[in-house]
Amino acid sequence: xxxxxxxxxxxxxxxxxxxxxxxxxxxxxxxxxxxxxxxxxxxxxxxxxxxxxxxxxxxxxxxxxxxxxxxxxxxxxxxxxxxxxxxxxxxxxxxxxxxxxxxxxxxxxxxxxxxxxxxxxxxxxxxxxxxxxxxxxxxxxxxxxxxxxxxxxxxxxxxxxxxxxxxxxxxxxxxxxxxxx
Numbered sequence: 005x006x007x008x009x010x011x012x013x014x015x016x017x018x019x020x021x022x023x024x025x026x027x028x029x030x031x032x033x034x035x036x037x038x039x040x041x042x043x044x045x046x047x048x049x050x051x052x053x054x055x056x057x058x059x060x061x062x063x064x065x066x067x068x069x070x071x072x073x074x075x076x077x078x079x080x081x082x083x084x085x086x087x088x089x090x091x092x093x094x095x096x097x098x099x100x101x102x103x104x105x106x107x108x109x110x111x112x113x114x115x116x117x118x119x120x121x122x123x124x125x126x127x128x129x130x131x132x133x134x135x136x137x138x139x140x141x142x143x144x145x146x147x148x149x150x151x152x153x154x155x156x157x158x159x160x161x162x163x164x165x166x167x168x169x170x171x172x173x174x175x176x177x178x179x180x181x182x183x184x185x
Contacts, residue, residue, distance in 0.1 A: 015115070016117045016164075018162075019122070020159040021156055022122070023045040023077070025042055025070040035068075043077060045156060048081075050080065054082045061086075061115045062088060064120045066092075067096070067097055099122065101126065113167060128153045131150040132151050135173065137173070158180070158181060
């Protein structure tokens with residue numbers, strides 16, 4: 005089975021850490037743009053999402069410059085796909101796990117794939133918190149990967165039953181993807 009493919013009726017949540025940003029260099033953190041490496045990472049992420057059938061219908065993006073740029077470049081690399089509904093949220097910049105869960109719970113149930121573009125350690129912490137206990141070695145390996153954190157432009161793919169009842173330990177961690185550097 006394609007790791008990105010949800011079972012019938014299932015929903016897919018993709019938690020993406022923004023791509024590599026420029027060093028602070030006196031710039032306020034929220035205003036840091038992507039580096040050239042980060043821009044290349046976005047192209048790889050978009051192509052991988054499209055190839056895996058993980059084209060989002062709804063996207064939640066932190067208001068930081070690097071997360072907005074990450075989504076714009078990923079979106080461009082997805083190819084000719086329908087436009088996703090997008091929300092840029094100041095609250096996602098400092099969000100913790102519970103805030104991310106609340107935002108996702110508010111998504112319309114007709115949406116099958118949601119992408120959240122955010123920051124560490126929140127993206128890996130949310131993936132870890134949502135993941136049900138691993139029952140097989142492959143699942144345990146993926147859980148260990150997210151517990152160690154997501155590198156820039158890495159993402160976790162979770163399968164959930166529905167958005168409204170999303171809770172801790174209610175999702176299956178289907179994949180952890182790290183882009184080439």
